[in-house]
Each structure stands twice: as C-alpha cells, then as structure tokens.
Amino acid sequence: MNFKDFLKDRIPYIAVYFFSTLSAVIIMYLTFFIKGDDISINNVLYAFIVSASLLLVFLFYDYYRNRSFYKQLELISNSKEDLDYILNLGTPNSNEQELFKRILLNTYKLCGDKTIKYEEAHKQYIYFVNQWVHQMKTPISVINLLLQDAQSEDNKESYSSIAEENEKLSHGLDMMLYNARLSDFNLDFNVETLDIISIIRKVINDNKKSLIRYHIFPKIHCNDEVTVHTDRKWIYFVINQIVINAIKYSKAEIGESKNISFKIYGEDSKIILSISDEGIGIPKEDLSRVFNAFFTGKNGRKTSESTGMGMYLAKRVCEELGHNITVESEEGKGATFFIEFYEGKNIFKF
Known part of the structure; x- marks a missing residue:
C-alpha cells in the first residue's frame, strides 16, 4: 500500500478532524462575539495551519510505522503460488494488526490441513486407478494370445472383430492410465x-x-x-x-x-x-x-x-x-x- 492509498482510506478521519477543529473555532468565535470582543482572522488561519500540519505529521508517522506490515500484506495478496509469506509476518504494531495476523495464520493452517487431506485422497485414487488398469490389461493380453491360437479361416472375420474391440479396450485403458499420471507429471x-x-x-x-x-x-x-x-x-x-x-x-x-x-x-x-x-x-x-x-x-x-x-x-x-x-x-x-x-x-x- 502506497501513501496515496493510505490517505484515501483515511479521508473520513481527516474530514472529521477538520470538522471538529472548525466546530471548536466557531464556538470560540461565538463566545468572543457574545462578549463583544473581536477575534482576528489571522489567528483562525494560523490555528488551522498548525492543526493541519500536526495532522499531516501524524499521518506520515502512522504510515511509516506500519509500512513494513503493509508491504508484507501486499506480498501475500500478490502471491499466486507461495503462501509462506504469511509465516514471515513481522511484529504487529496494533491490536488490529495482531488480529489480521492471527486470521491469516489460522487460514494458512486450515488450508494446509485441507490440502494435505486432499493430496492423500488423490494419491489413493491414483494408486487405485493404476492398479485397476494394470489388472484389466492382463486379461486383454490373454485374449490376444487366445485369439492368435484359436484363429482359423472359418472364423477369421469373427476373431478379427474381437481383436479390434480388444484393441479399443486396451487403448481406452491406456488413456485412463495416462490421464491419471498427468496430475503427477513432474514425478513421471x-x-x-x-x-x-x-x-x-x-x-x-x-x-x-x-x-x-x-x-x-x-x-x-x-x-x-x-x-x-x-x-x-x-x-x-x-x-x-x-x-x-x-x-x-x-x-x-x-x-x-x-x-x-x-x-x-x-x-x-x-x-x-x-x-x-x-x-x-x-x-x-x-x-x-x-x-x-x-x-x-x-x-x-x-x-x-x-x-x-x-x-x-x-x-x-x-x-x-x-x-x-x-x-x-x-x-x-x-x-x-x-x-x-x-x-x-x-x-x-x-
């Protein structure tokens, strides 16, 4: 978060500050007016300038005091793969920042636990698919051997049709196996x-x-x-x-x-x-x-x-x-x- 965005977020506070300052000046002016005393406009402007300067100094101080925390939050928000930045959040400077940190750490932990759970379930699924495909390919090989032994001129067309369908089945199983392996491509x-x-x-x-x-x-x-x-x-x-x-x-x-x-x-x-x-x-x-x-x-x-x-x-x-x-x-x-x-x-x- 840059200083411009920081100021935009605090526009309501700045408006309330100037409104309260203006209210105090008006009350003082009315008090003097009722008593018949006069108040210089220069004094009013001077009060506003001093008040605005103090506010600006405070805003600069508040921004630079929290700048490191804002940068860390921005890194987390821009991260597309690695959420480990959450673990490196610095020491909070306020109760509000402490609450943000607790929320982020708790979210990180919950996401990590769920990810581990789903990864384990996915591994079991992949293992099952691999085992199932390999088991299905064994009878396909046996069918091919039987077709080669049993093929004759009289039944050549029938055996050829069986062999063709067997090839389709084998290809379908191979496709399923490759599809299952794609999810762990980097390991295969x-x-x-x-x-x-x-x-x-x-x-x-x-x-x-x-x-x-x-x-x-x-x-x-x-x-x-x-x-x-x-x-x-x-x-x-x-x-x-x-x-x-x-x-x-x-x-x-x-x-x-x-x-x-x-x-x-x-x-x-x-x-x-x-x-x-x-x-x-x-x-x-x-x-x-x-x-x-x-x-x-x-x-x-x-x-x-x-x-x-x-x-x-x-x-x-x-x-x-x-x-x-x-x-x-x-x-x-x-x-x-x-x-x-x-x-x-x-x-x-x-």
Whole structure:
C-alpha cells in the first residue's frame, strides 16, 4: 500500500478532524462575539495551519510505522503460488494488526490441513486407478494370445472383430492410465535426446494390425536421424493418439487404400513433425475446439467411438513437455497435426 492509498482510506478521519477543529473555532468565535470582543482572522488561519500540519505529521508517522506490515500484506495478496509469506509476518504494531495476523495464520493452517487431506485422497485414487488398469490389461493380453491360437479361416472375420474391440479396450485403458499420471507429471518423466523417427516407427509397428485391416499405408518422408529433447513415453502417447485418430477417421472402402504421411523438418530454431491423413477431415467450425476436453465434434458423433479426451490429453502432455501442437484440416480432405519441438520453449533446457 502506497501513501496515496493510505490517505484515501483515511479521508473520513481527516474530514472529521477538520470538522471538529472548525466546530471548536466557531464556538470560540461565538463566545468572543457574545462578549463583544473581536477575534482576528489571522489567528483562525494560523490555528488551522498548525492543526493541519500536526495532522499531516501524524499521518506520515502512522504510515511509516506500519509500512513494513503493509508491504508484507501486499506480498501475500500478490502471491499466486507461495503462501509462506504469511509465516514471515513481522511484529504487529496494533491490536488490529495482531488480529489480521492471527486470521491469516489460522487460514494458512486450515488450508494446509485441507490440502494435505486432499493430496492423500488423490494419491489413493491414483494408486487405485493404476492398479485397476494394470489388472484389466492382463486379461486383454490373454485374449490376444487366445485369439492368435484359436484363429482359423472359418472364423477369421469373427476373431478379427474381437481383436479390434480388444484393441479399443486396451487403448481406452491406456488413456485412463495416462490421464491419471498427468496430475503427477513432474514425478513421471525422463527427458533424453531421442531419435524421433524411431518413435514414429514404433507407433506404426504397434498399430500395424489396424493399418493393414483398413488398408492404410504409413509413409515417413525423412531418412536421416532427427533428434529432439523430450520424454520417450509421453511423446509416444501423443504421436500414437494422433495415429489412432487418423486410422479411425481414414478407414478405406473395399478396393481403396489411403496413406498416413510423417514429415520432419526444421524451421526457425525448432523441429516440426507433421502427421497427415487422408480421412474425412475436421469441419471448420470444430477446428478451434479439437483440443477441448470431452469435445467429440461432428465426426465423433458420426462414428460414436470418440470420447473427446484423446487430443485433449495430447495437448496437455505437449504443454507439460514444453512443445506445441496445432492442427490444420479441410472437411473431406484429411487433417494434419503439427508437433513443434522448440528449444526456447522446452522446460528442460536451462
């Protein structure tokens, strides 16, 4: 609080002070007037000047006496993350300041206790989700093994449908697991220098059954090794989510084939990975909301397979990693997602 604000808060006190002084002068003047004596106007002005000077001196003294306390309160009010300033409040100069200090310390303690309580509950929830997802992934693996052993020509189509639904279930569980881990992202990443093409090839290999099933051919337009600073597991999730969406919305008709293209190039001190499909594209009115949570859009309502969380999580992960993700699309002509690995925005480069 500066001195100007300090004076604004005390305008009522200053007004009452001058009113009381004026009242005293008027009473004295009337007393002299009744007695027939005269009073000099200079004496009245002199009294006002002395009174105002004393008031101003007192206000300066009162402000500087409490200035350190006001500064500490201002630090607390401007703090967006750290409330530990409350613990460092100086010695109060009045009973009012002592009351403020007790209120702040009590509020700090109550908030701390509640935060600890909710953090513990959140940790238990995350632990439960992780355990549950891992338990669900075990029968999925067993189903895959049984399908491989039991697959025959007569039942090939049925087994293929079961395998497809099993892949969707596995992907849904993975998404839930990544969503649960995002809240503790700072404890669950390992930044290293990675060859981004090796990650792309792993994504392609992990989705090869779906790519073959829907006659979609991946193309990587870069033969040289390109390294970026990122986390292997999290960037795999982002690229894999884009590829899964591309497959979902690029299913070729019988006798047709489509492509998914991966391009890597440098631009303005950053490396850009673009992933383009030849699917149904994203309507213009949906483009600005692609990365919103639970937004399925026109295409999601058509297929009834979208949860609206995949691209939201991909955006969240990129923000946590210091990367950027954008999309360009035209309805009926496919979509292109861009991931920017920009050194200046990377939170791991100091």
